Amino acid sequence: MVRFLYFAWVRERIGFGEERVILPEQVRTVAQCIQFLRSMDAKHDEALADPSLRVAVNQEYAQLETAITDHDEIAFFPPVSGG
Known part of the structure; x- marks a missing residue:
């Protein structure tokens, strides 16, 4: 089971900040994970x-091709800018 964390406007659009999801076996990269989550409902899709x-x-920046496994923590957030 993968733990998903949503921050800032991502959390606002989905409606909650955290969820745990059992991913299908074929979902093994960040890109596949995003595709799967978007297929769940309109809020995730948007x-x-x-x-x-x-x-x-797991608290390290990831790319779309980054591999994921069961028990990972995956966080989604808007770009960070500073000054």
């Missing part, structure tokens, strides 16, 4: 469609 979205796997 929130995860933004190409500026950032992802961290």
